[in-house]
Amino acid sequence: MPSTSVRQKKTVSVTLEPTLLEQAREAGLNLSAILSQALQHEIRASEAEKWKQENSDGLQELNRIIDEHGLLSDEYRTF
Numbered sequence: 243m244p245s246t247s248v249r250q251k252k253t254v255s256v257t258l259e260p261t262l263l264e265q266a267r268e269a270g271l272n273l274s275a276i277l278s279q280a281l282q283h284e285i286r287a288s289e290a291e292k293w294k295q296e297n298s299d300g301l302q303e304l305n306r307i308i309d310e311h312g313l314l315s316d317e318y319r320t321f
Contacts, residue, residue, distance in 0.1 A: 251274075256273075256277065
């Protein structure tokens with residue numbers, strides 16, 4: 243995320259185990275930043291999985307074509 247952009251933030255309630263919260267505070271961790279990063283990671287993973295499911299038929303067909311005909315670059319590969 244660009245640091246120069248103006249971002250609106252929303253206050254939310256999160257439930258944590260008391261010992262976990264205490265350990266995070268003792269470690270000086272920024273819970274908001276950690277939660278934001280974790281949510282961004284999970285959203286990207288969820289979107290990637292959704293894309294794979296939506297495009298599975300096309301990917302299977304592409305794999306079949308490659309298995310049948312090979313890749314266009316096969317004759318140029320040195321590995």
